[in-house]
């Protein structure tokens with residue numbers, strides 16, 4: 001499907017995948033960024049909307065016509081083989097890459113219209129975890145985490161309290177002054193999780209968070225992510241780890257060659273929000 005021009009009103013029917021399995025048709029207005037005819041309750045409970053999103057790298061289609069809604073406090077797994085587009089999907093959400101075509105709304109904010117000034121505010125909605133941790137090796141554990149709060153101008157007293165608190169949550173309070181290279185992979189990833197959540201993000205994006213870990217460390221990291229989900233955070237995990245897919249309750253999207261091939265829902269403990 002081709003869309004051209006910012007001002008063209010899109011009246012294409014948009015298929016909403018709801019946890020209830022219900023199918024709802026509504027109309028997305030490209031001009032206002034609003035969804036017309038969309039149930040008000042559903043709109044309020046949707047934190048991310050992707051509408052006919054395409055991502056191309058040259059001639060390569062990394063993502064093809066992706067339309068999904070993610071509900072507030074959903075646990076969503078993005079699965080599929082290597083090269084399927086999992087990391088690309090996450091990158092588009094946090095503005096790591098621009099979309100080639102289509103629209104993404106984060107809490108109603110249309111990413112294709114956001115001004116440069118507002119990008120940092122948008123990014124603060126996300127806590128991001130990578131397979132390779134991406135900690136700064138020359139900074140202590142404390143400083144790696146504190147950096148997130150320093151840019152928002154928090155007081156040192158607040159930062160000290162907050163960093164200590166998240167380190168306790170991930171069981172790394174004893175390593176405040178350690179440097180990342182002296183930690184195991186599992187420990188580094190726990191610090192990376194602490195860094196991701198210290199700013200109280202609404203959405204955690206985790207790209208193969210257990211990809212470099214042994215099974216024990218992997219289950220600690222997954223336990224932490226499930227804990228944040230239980231406390232109300234929306235969690236999106238890109239993974240091809242079958243153990244994680246098998247054990248994690250929530251919705252799993254299966255990507256293949258950039259397209260959504262299937263969707264599988266395992267009910268979470270908490271009752272999903274339905275329209």
Ligand SMILES: Nc1ncnc2c1ncn2[C@@H]1O[C@H](COP(=O)(O)OP(=O)(O)OP(=O)(O)O)[C@@H](O)[C@H]1O
Nearest residue numbers: 057060061062081082083084085086087088089240
């Ligand atoms: N910066 C880039 N430049 C060119 N092509 C890219 C770029 N990033 C991704 N691609 C291509 O887009 C496709 C999707 O890549 P992506 O990294 O999203 O896959 P993935 O599902 O995360 O794979 P993996 O499981 O190996 O991490 C691949 O064919 C990849 O080669």
Ligand SMILES: [Mg+2]
Nearest residue numbers: 086087088207
């Ligand atoms: Mg990837």
